[in-house]
Amino acid sequence: MQAKEILREHIDKTVTLTDEQFDYFFSHFKTQSFKKGQAIITAGDKVDCEYFVLNGCLKSFYINDDLKMFILQFSMPTWWASDFDALYSNTKATINIDCITDAEILCLSNHDREKLCNEIHQVEHFFRWRTNKGYVAVQKRLLSFMNNDTRHRYEELLAQYPALYNIVPKHLIAAYLGVSRETLSRLYHS
Amino acid sequence: MQAKEILREHIDKTVTLTDEQFDYFFSHFKTQSFKKGQAIITAGDKVDCEYFVLNGCLKSFYINDDLKMFILQFSMPTWWASDFDALYSNTKATINIDCITDAEILCLSNHDREKLCNEIHQVEHFFRWRTNKGYVAVQKRLLSFMNNDTRHRYEELLAQYPALYNIVPKHLIAAYLGVSRETLSRLYHS
DNA sequence: CAATCAGCGTGATCTACATCACATTCGGAA
DNA sequence: TTCCGAATGTGATGTAGATCACGCTGATTG
Numbered sequence: 514m515q516a517k518e519i520l521r522e523h524i525d526k527t528v529t530l531t532d533e534q535f536d537y538f539f540s541h542f543k544t545q546s547f548k549k550g551q552a553i554i555t556a557g558d559k560v561d562c563e564y565f566v567l568n569g570c571l572k573s574f575y576i577n578d579d580l581k582m583f584i585l586q587f588s589m590p591t592w593w594a595s596d597f598d599a600l601y602s603n604t605k606a607t608i609n610i611d612c613i614t615d616a617e618i619l620c621l622s623n624h625d626r627e628k629l630c631n632e633i634h635q636v637e638h639f640f641r642w643r644t645n646k647g648y649v650a651v652q653k654r655l656l657s658f659m660n661n662d663t664r665h666r667y668e669e670l671l672a673q674y675p676a677l678y679n680i681v682p683k684h685l686i687a688a689y690l691g692v693s694r695e696t697l698s699r700l701y702h703s
Numbered sequence: 704m705q706a707k708e709i710l711r712e713h714i715d716k717t718v719t720l721t722d723e724q725f726d727y728f729f730s731h732f733k734t735q736s737f738k739k740g741q742a743i744i745t746a747g748d749k750v751d752c753e754y755f756v757l758n759g760c761l762k763s764f765y766i767n768d769d770l771k772m773f774i775l776q777f778s779m780p781t782w783w784a785s786d787f788d789a790l791y792s793n794t795k796a797t798i799n800i801d802c803i804t805d806a807e808i809l810c811l812s813n814h815d816r817e818k819l820c821n822e823i824h825q826v827e828h829f830f831r832w833r834t835n836k837g838y839v840a841v842q843k844r845l846l847s848f849m850n851n852d853t854r855h856r857y858e859e860l861l862a863q864y865p866a867l868y869n870i871v872p873k874h875l876i877a878a879y880l881g882v883s884r885e886t887l888s889r890l891y892h893s
Numbered sequence: 894c895a896a897t898c899a900g901c902g903t904g905a906t907c908t909a910c911a912t913c914a915c916a917t918t919c920g921g922a923a
Numbered sequence: 924t925t926c927c928g929a930a931t932g933t934g935a936t937g938t939a940g941a942t943c944a945c946g947c948t949g950a951t952t953g
Contacts, residue, residue: 575846583849585842598839601832630831634824641820641831642791648838649788652775655845656765659773659881662939682900691849696940698902852909872930886910888932 516544516567516619523565523591527642528635538636541625547612554596554610562620563595564588569616570680574688575608584689587613587677593643613681663692664700706734706757706809713755713781717832718825728826731815737802744786744800752810753785754778759806760870764878765798774879777803777867783833803871853882854890 517539524530530538542565547553554560556576564571571588573596585608588594596606600623630637657666667690671678677686684694707729714720720728732755737743744750746766754761761778763786775798778784786796790813820827847856857880861868867876874884 575850577850581850583846585846597835598843601835601839630828631824634821634827637824637827637831638820641827641834644831644834644838645787645791648834648841649791651838651841651845653788655841655848656773656775658845658848660765660767660771684900692939693941694901695903695942699940702902874930882909883911884931885912885933889910892932 516542516617519567519591520565520619524639528639530633530635534633534635538629538633541629542619542621545618545620547616547618549612549615552609552611553594553618554606554608556606556609558606560596560599560606560623562622563593563597563600563626564610565619565621566590566592566594567617567619569618570613570677571610571616571618572613572681572685573608573610582688583691584685587674587681587685587689589674589676593647597644613685658691663690663696666690667697667700706732706807709757709781710755710809714829718829720823720825724823724825728819728823731819732809732811735808735810737806737808739802739805742799742801743784743808744796744798746796746799748796750786750789750796750813752812753783753787753790753816754800755809755811756780756782756784757807757809759808760803760867761800761806761808762803762875763798763800772878773881774875777864777871777875777879779864779866783837787834803875848881853880853886856880857887857890 520539520542521535524535524538544567547569553564553571566588568590571592571594572584573586573588573594574582574584576582586592586594588610594610596608596610598604599606599608603623626640630640657669661669667686670686670689683697687694687697690697710729710732711725714725714728734757737759743754743761756778758780761782761784762774763776763778763784764772764774766772776782776784778800784800786798786800788794789796789798793813816830820830847859851859857876860876860879873887877884877887880887
């Protein structure tokens with residue numbers, strides 16, 4: 514399936530755009546290809562764009578002072594990814610995004626998103642709903658963090674994204690769950 | 704300060720509405736007063752509204768199967784609160800909201816918010832930004848949960864909301880930090 | 894081909910925090 | 924004023940998970 518169709522199908526789930534509106538909307542996206550391991554956003558850099566995954570898998574992660582990595586999100590096809598804090602407040606990135614697999618993505622600049630939101634009311638509606646879904650998802654994850662032990666969160670993750678098990682190395686899953694790779698290893702070998 | 708002025712000042716930080724627009728916008732809100740301890744949203748109920756705090760302090764919390772409480776948010780004046788998952792997806796509440804102190808709040812129904820978002824583009828813009836800020840805040844808290852120990856998160860919380868220390872009983876702060884009240888008690892007595 | 898390294902498993906030990914139990918303080922209602 | 928329940932402090936003990944250390948395997952690269 515072509516980039517345009519993938520995005521259209523995604524948008525159509527939330528709002529209705531005319532063909533002209535969608536063509537115009539789509540014309541602001543740039544397609545980019547990345548290789549496995551390549552960085553898309555690096556902490557400290559300026560953040561200009563948000564990204565829509567066409568295929569492949571990204572990870573958004575934070576590196577703390579002890580160089581320990583924490584994964585905020587695995588981004589699968591039709592997911593959006595960026596450092597939204599840096600993007601919206603026009604500050605330097607504090608999180609990183611890179612490719613777990615080869616990936617094709619669409620880029621939309623902050624400037625163009627705001628322009629499109631202004632020009633097409635429905636586009637603003639779309640982004641409000643997208644962000645709202647993101648908010649609810651992160652809040653649920655926070656709750657799960659407080660409430661459930663590692664095994665529970667691990668099973669929850671695999672139930673939600675079965676594909677991850679094959680695509681993503683285990684130590685990254687550990688970094689998502691917020692436990693050491695050793696603990697995760699012991700978890701499914703007992 | 705009157706409810707209308709408080710809300711206006713809050714909205715003005717993000718978008719510009721004409722007086723007529725704001726009057727119309729404001730006409731959809733209902734003022735409500737609550738006593739300390741009173742419930743605003745109860746898990747299992749239908750959720751119709753979101754709430755804007757004029758004064759007082761609310762808590763949004765989840766109760767797990769073991770009857771353990773986890774606090775998602777303390778809502779101070781000019782904060783918004785609801786079970787946004789239930790509200791947006793029109794399902795039953797999974798979280799509770801009640802009053803830590805006497806409180807005055809403004810209610811906006813889901814129906815009216817969507818209507819206003821449709822009618823006034825700037826209103827939709829406002830809610831997109833509000834949700835975006837919420838998203839970023841929750842993500843930061845999640846990160847802090849994975850990265851920092853309890854003492855660090857405790858100091859972070861008090862640095863961000865010094866008022867909480869006087870208003871909120873310690874066991875609620877523990878429920879926000881995701882630790883037992885005993886652990887929190889030992890924390891600042893050592 | 895050898896050499897290197899990322900990914901993963903596993904034992905031993907340490908630690909932050911949970912849990913249980915009980916004492917104390919304090920504010921509000923009768 | 925007295926009483927009761929909510930909020931809090933604190934000791935003893937148990938446990939999930941971190942950390943360190945080391946070995947194995949399989950993929951990549953010079």
